[in-house]
Amino acid sequence: MTDEEIIKKVLADKHEFGKIIDRYEDKIRRYIKRISYCVDDDVDDLVQEVFISVYEKLNSYSSEYSFSSWIYRIAHNKTIDFIKKKKIKLTNVDNEELFEDSKNELLEDLAMAEDDKKRVRQALKKMDVKYRNIINLFYFEEKSYIEISDILKISKSKAGVLLYRAKKELKKILTDEN
């Protein structure tokens, strides 16, 4: 069943909204964790806030965008607001599980070996949130430039430039550590 079909059902019966939660909860949770590094309780609250906001605004969703981009956009806004509001400090948790399946492409692009995963994880934590976010979207959420531009409301070329700068920043952090 496509997202659009589920949305039509939700508009008729609110209990169908559970299907959207089932489909996106894990993705949104991982996304929030990867960019915010906040503690699990805060992540829980944020995930709930995101879905409640999605529920409230469902009538404003336009099918000219993918539903996935739309929901990520809401998650992005909520998380950034939360980071700004709370001025959260990064947890000491290594978040290893979040990067477990990662992402040989990122290591390849950085010319790093498989053993350097932990260093890359730590370096990601030190990055500016806007750079961490784009790395996350491109390598971990595997979003295309078009989807990234929809989620972050930037142009496709800006997404490319931002990703380039993010990788440069990541390399710099890794080099400085050495």
Place this chain on the structure above:
Amino acid sequence: MKTKDKIFEKIDKDEIKMRPKWKFEVEKYGLVFGVSAISVLSGLTMLVSIWLIQMGVNLEILEFGVTGKQMLVGDIPWSWLAAFGMSTGIGIFLFSKIGVEYRKTGWIRLIRLMLLILAVLITLVLLKDWFELELLVRLV
């Protein structure tokens, strides 16, 4: 308790409802109307100011009676007013279609269209003398 249950509990407890579509439409068109109204007002203020300055300089022509008044009306920057009206109308139309939502393809199309409109308007203003006779006839 699963997140899904927590979300539904919150929706029920706080009586959270989906906002109806018309509210989003009102917000969207309210924004379009607000921004358009500000643009129209600022544009008109500029045009009226230009006209008032011109009128201030040429006030003595009022002493020439009807002819003086006609000359004064003739001093109204009609071509700029027409250009302003056209561009504002097109702007409002495009804004209501595209809104503030960023969209790459829409944006590129918009820039092309704006450049085309700009070229047409500049041409019209440059050639305004050609239309002046017709304008005078209409005024009379």
